Amino acid sequence: MVVEEEKTDLELRVRRSILSAEKWLSKDGVLSFGKILTVLIFVLIVLGPIIYLLFQIIISWNDINETVFNDPILGNEAFLMMLRSIGLSLKVAGIVTIFDIIVGIPIAWILARYNFRGKNILDTLVDMPMAVPTSALGFSIYLFWGTNNGISRLYNSQVGFVSQGTFLIILAHIAFTFPYVTRSIKGIISDLDLDLEKAAKTLGAPPFTIARMISLPLVKEGLLAGTVLAFTRSLGETGATLIVSGVYQTAPVVIVSWMKGLQIPTTAFLAFILIIISLLLLTLVRLFARKVGLPWNKVFPRFERKISSKKVARTRNGISLTLFLVLVFIPALFVIIFLFQWWGKSPFSGDIQAGMIYQVFQAPDKKFADITHALVTSIEVALIVTVVNIVIATPMALLISKMKNRKLKGFLDTLIDIPLVIPSSALGFSIFFLWGSNGMHILSPGFAMIVIAHVSFTYAYCVRPLIGSFDSIPTMYDEAAVAFGGSKFTAFRKVTFPFLKSGLIAAAIMTFTRSMSETGATIICMGTERTIPVLLVDFFEASTFPAAAFASTILIIISFAMLIILRSITKRRDK
Amino acid sequence: MTEIRFQHVTKIFDRKVEAVKNLSFVIEDGEYISLIGPSGCGKTTILRLFAGTILPTRGQIFFDEKAMENVSIQDRNIGFVFQHFAIFPHMTTWENVAYSPTVKGKSKAEIESLVEAALKSVQLCDKADLFPATLTAPDWQKTALARVLASEARILLLDEPLGALDQKIREEFQVFLRNLVKKEKLTAIHVTHDQSEALSISDRVAVLNKGELVQIGTPTDLLFNPNHIFTSFFVGESDFLDGIVIDDKDDLAKVRIGQRLIEVSNMAIPSGNRVAIAVRREFLKVSKIKQDKKKEELNNFLLGTVIQDQFMGILRRVRIRLENQQIIEAKIHAKHPVHFNENERVKVGINPESARCFEYPKEGISSALEM
Numbered sequence: 001m002v003v004e005e006e007k008t009d010l011e012l013r014v015r016r017s018i019l020s021a022e023k024w025l026s027k028d029g030v031l032s033f034g035k036i037l038t039v040l041i042f043v044l045i046v047l048g049p050i051i052y053l054l055f056q057i058i059i060s061w062n063d064i065n066e067t068v069f070n071d072p073i074l075g076n077e078a079f080l081m082m083l084r085s086i087g088l089s090l091k092v093a094g095i096v097t098i099f100d101i102i103v104g105i106p107i108a109w110i111l112a113r114y115n116f117r118g119k120n121i122l123d124t125l126v127d128m129p130m131a132v133p134t135s136a137l138g139f140s141i142y143l144f145w146g147t148n149n150g151i152s153r154l155y156n157s158q159v160g161f162v163s164q165g166t167f168l169i170i171l172a173h174i175a176f177t178f179p180y181v182t183r184s185i186k187g188i189i190s191d192l193d194l195d196l197e198k199a200a201k202t203l204g205a206p207p208f209t210i211a212r213m214i215s216l217p218l219v220k221e222g223l224l225a226g227t228v229l230a231f232t233r234s235l236g237e238t239g240a241t242l243i244v245s246g247v248y249q250t251a252p253v254v255i256v257s258w259m260k261g262l263q264i265p266t267t268a269f270l271a272f273i274l275i276i277i278s279l280l281l282l283t284l285v286r287l288f289a290r291k292v293g294l295p296w297n298k299v300f301p302r303f304e305r306k307i308s309s310k311k312v313a314r315t316r317n318g319i320s321l322t323l324f325l326v327l328v329f330i331p332a333l334f335v336i337i338f339l340f341q342w343w344g345k346s347p348f349s350g351d352i353q354a355g356m357i358y359q360v361f362q363a364p365d366k367k368f369a370d371i372t373h374a375l376v377t378s379i380e381v382a383l384i385v386t387v388v389n390i391v392i393a394t395p396m397a398l399l400i401s402k403m404k405n406r407k408l409k410g411f412l413d414t415l416i417d418i419p420l421v422i423p424s425s426a427l428g429f430s431i432f433f434l435w436g437s438n439g440m441h442i443l444s445p446g447f448a449m450i451v452i453a454h455v456s457f458t459y460a461y462c463v464r465p466l467i468g469s470f471d472s473i474p475t476m477y478d479e480a481a482v483a484f485g486g487s488k489f490t491a492f493r494k495v496t497f498p499f500l501k502s503g504l505i506a507a508a509i510m511t512f513t514r515s516m517s518e519t520g521a522t523i524i525c526m527g528t529e530r531t532i533p534v535l536l537v538d539f540f541e542a543s544t545f546p547a548a549a550f551a552s553t554i555l556i557i558i559s560f561a562m563l564i565i566l567r568s569i570t571k572r573r574d575k
Numbered sequence: 576m577t578e579i580r581f582q583h584v585t586k587i588f589d590r591k592v593e594a595v596k597n598l599s600f601v602i603e604d605g606e607y608i609s610l611i612g613p614s615g616c617g618k619t620t621i622l623r624l625f626a627g628t629i630l631p632t633r634g635q636i637f638f639d640e641k642a643m644e645n646v647s648i649q650d651r652n653i654g655f656v657f658q659h660f661a662i663f664p665h666m667t668t669w670e671n672v673a674y675s676p677t678v679k680g681k682s683k684a685e686i687e688s689l690v691e692a693a694l695k696s697v698q699l700c701d702k703a704d705l706f707p708a709t710l711t712a713p714d715w716q717k718t719a720l721a722r723v724l725a726s727e728a729r730i731l732l733l734d735e736p737l738g739a740l741d742q743k744i745r746e747e748f749q750v751f752l753r754n755l756v757k758k759e760k761l762t763a764i765h766v767t768h769d770q771s772e773a774l775s776i777s778d779r780v781a782v783l784n785k786g787e788l789v790q791i792g793t794p795t796d797l798l799f800n801p802n803h804i805f806t807s808f809f810v811g812e813s814d815f816l817d818g819i820v821i822d823d824k825d826d827l828a829k830v831r832i833g834q835r836l837i838e839v840s841n842m843a844i845p846s847g848n849r850v851a852i853a854v855r856r857e858f859l860k861v862s863k864i865k866q867d868k869k870k871e872e873l874n875n876f877l878l879g880t881v882i883q884d885q886f887m888g889i890l891r892r893v894r895i896r897l898e899n900q901q902i903i904e905a906k907i908h909a910k911h912p913v914h915f916n917e918n919e920r921v922k923v924g925i926n927p928e929s930a931r932c933f934e935y936p937k938e939g940i941s942s943a944l945e946m
Contacts, residue, residue, distance in 0.1 A: 006679065011683065015677070015680060019680050070922075169663065240934035474659070474661075476658075476659060476661040477661050479626075479628060479655070479657070479661070480655060480657060480661035480663070481663075482649060482676070483626060483648055483649075483653065483655040484654070484655075484674055484726050485675050485679045485726060486649065487676075487678075490678045491678075494663075494674065495663055498665040558766045
């Protein structure tokens with residue numbers, strides 16, 4: 001009895017001290033300090049490097065002018081190469097985005113509106129390339145299209161169906177940008193009010209016209225957001241492109257290779273141009289997204305009635321699904337088949353030393369140790385980044401969600417998106433530039449710098465869904481929690497936080513997977529460290545394909561597991 | 576128990592929207608007050624001013640003579656019942672009720688006795704360990720009330736508390752709510768758009784329009800002695816006739832409407848003044864002109880022609896165009912033996928006690944009644 005009383009007494013004392021601590025934290029002064037700190041961290045980690053880079057370009061313009069435009073030996077060759085690579089990047093991103101839209105809309109429609117067996121599996125498969133590291137994806141696609149192990153086996157050719165270069169880059173980029181368009185409109189399509197479509201039907205419009213004039217305009221904003229994401233992801237991708245590009249280098253790949261040659265001024269200038277292009281794009285979309293109307297008011301009744309027939313719809317769905325399977329799904333997972341082909345020995349020569357087992361576990365260079373080490377580094381980085389980001393992103397999301405000043409809110413909201421659209425290699429470079437020997441000189445490339453770079457580009461992935469979570473909590477719960485005597489912090493802990501739980505887990509998994517799979521920024525900031533996607537690129541460059549396939553498969557399995565957890569969480573939340 | 580006093584309270588949003596204008600009133604200890612008025616009249620803003628989620632732009636609010644301007648929402652000792660209840664979905668009924676004493680740092684024994692007593696008061700003991708998702712709206716309502724009781728609040732703020740309940744259950748809850756408030760000796764402020772709810776549940780009712788207090792009084796006062804043209808318009812159903820006071824000497828005043836003289840309640844408006852006469856639709860009597868002389872004869876009446884006689888359930892609505900071209904409606908019982916034909920000439924009998932006149936608004940009747 002006495003013991004129990006002491007226990008309750010302890011519980012009471014602990015609770016009271018927590019409550020009074022929270023009361024102190026809820027004081028207006030402390031809260032404003034917290035807000036300032038939140039914004040400051042955002043500026044330091046995310047915006048700072050970019051601003052510093054822009055600033056340095058202007059200050060050391062003479063230096064750049066000399067190396068980029070008037071090199072004593074190369075003249076303006078560096079600048080011409082920049083233009084070529086940026087041109088290629090824009091071309092690829094454009095083609096890829098158009099393909100994504102054309103095939104992505106029907107697939108999103110199928111996923112949102114049709115019910116069929118295996119729909120859930122298709123839904124997961126569509127998301128998969130978003131979670132799998134692009135270097136693994138690019139490697140798999142290269143094996144499928146570009147070597148004699150893949151599609152060319154079907155017709156017994158000794159060379160690949162497609163060689164490294166623009167076309168292969170496009171194929172690889174389609175695979176990992178595809179989900180962004182589909183994902184961003186699928187949810188909106190399934191939330192649309194079906195009565196609108198029924199109304200249009202009773203007024204005599206054929207299904208295609210309804211979809212075009214009634215449904216799609218309502219999906220416009222989501223479609224635009226997805227399109228921008230797909231475009232900027234393609235524009236900024238490094239890992240897969242390193243593998244499939246060959247001599248045709250896109251701008252992010254050029255950044256990485258110049259960085260490896262320590263050509264700092266030229267790299268800085270290219271990163272600067274890429275950042276400017278991305279920012280322009282972001283601003284344009286933000287400014288004009290709502291104003292752009294779909295210029296489709298004219299109707300061609302006969303033609304549209306014809307293509308609304310069941311036959312045409314079925315054909316269209318069939319083509320979209322086939323394209324998805326052939327261009328995205330099979331190539332993306334081909335690496336697993338390859339791994340089994342090369343498990344013990346080469347399927348062509350029967351050479352055991354060319355097989356995966358020998359290369360990974362028995363060869364004198366101990367690749368397995370490298371793989372485990374890189375895997376551990378990757379997981380460590382991803383875990384630290386996730387924890388840090390949850391801690392710094394939650395207050396930011398709360399701040400934006402509760403902000404009353406509309407203009408300031410919109411401005412902060414746009415700033416959050418910046419790391420989302422900037423190529424990660426350019427972002428990684430600006431972090432190297434600010435924190436490393438060219439800037440504050442606090443860090444040299446290595447583990448800590450990787451962590452900072454990853455925090456920077458995953459920040460938006462964390463804040464964005466959390467803003468959504470905060471927005472979806474009805475304000476009456478906050479009001480009730482405070483009205484019944486809780487301080488703001490107590491109300492947050494006891495009432496807001498439980499609402500946030502699944503949102504937080506989802507944000508954490510997103511951050512973790514993004515960090516696990518990133519290549520471009522990592523290569524720039526890693527020094528002698530290796531994460532597993534980078535190691536994969538190394539293996540590829542050393543032509544030890546079976547080892548690369550082994551690493552890819554591990555990555556695919558991890559990201560697949562993450563994806564399934566993420567889906568089960570978000571699904572539970574939807575209920 | 577707490578006495579609440581509003582003193583010249585004004586609330587302006589965004590520097591231009593005047594949501595509440597110069598509001599002054601006193602709420603006594605243990606009183607049950609309802610605030611009614613059209614949407615946007617400021618009633619929810621007033622509730623928020625009580626709670627302290629917003630502060631007055633000008634003026635003061637006193638709880639027991641203590642100014643509240645620097646007292647935060649947690650320390651006002653108020654209990655809020657939200658329209659959609661705001662029952663925390665991740666806590667059981669018990670945990671919901673225990674929330675307030677827990678965050679106020681009460682000991683375990685105190686929490687237990689408060690929660691048990693509160694649950695007992697609302698008859699919810701058997702559902703203590705269930706989660707809100709498994710309960711129904713009436714139980715959420717009870718949980719919300721128990722949560723207030725356990726918080727030991729002395730002031731109960733109710734924001735459309737019965738709005739989410741079905742009609743039948745709502746009537747039961749009106750009785751339940753009033754009894755609970757009286758038993759626990761709380762001061763209750765109840766916001767609703769349903770005037771019958773306000774009239775049946777409250778000690779006094781405040782009628783608001785455009786941020787101003789129009790009239791505050793007992794339900795019978797508002798219904799039968801409105802002292803403002805808006806009250807007689809908003810509480811119950813009335814039509815307004817245009818007339819001139821001829822004689823203001825007796826208990827009943829004489830007014831001229833068109834060519835006819837009728838008697839109405841004397842509101843001390845001097846002779847010769849133009850007035851708006853509010854006539855309650857359910858107190859109008861309609862009869863045919865050529866009637867048997869033996870039957871009761873109306874003598875305080877106007878003449879008009881029937882536009883329509885429409886069945887509306889328990890009541891019938893007869894629309895009539897008076898001689899002066901004004902249109903009024905009479906609500907008569909559905910079983911009223913006489914049926915009126917279109918264009919038939921009728922007498923419209925007026926009960927002098929229920930017809931009240933107000934100074935004719937300078938801006939015209941329709942803009943005086945604008946919500």
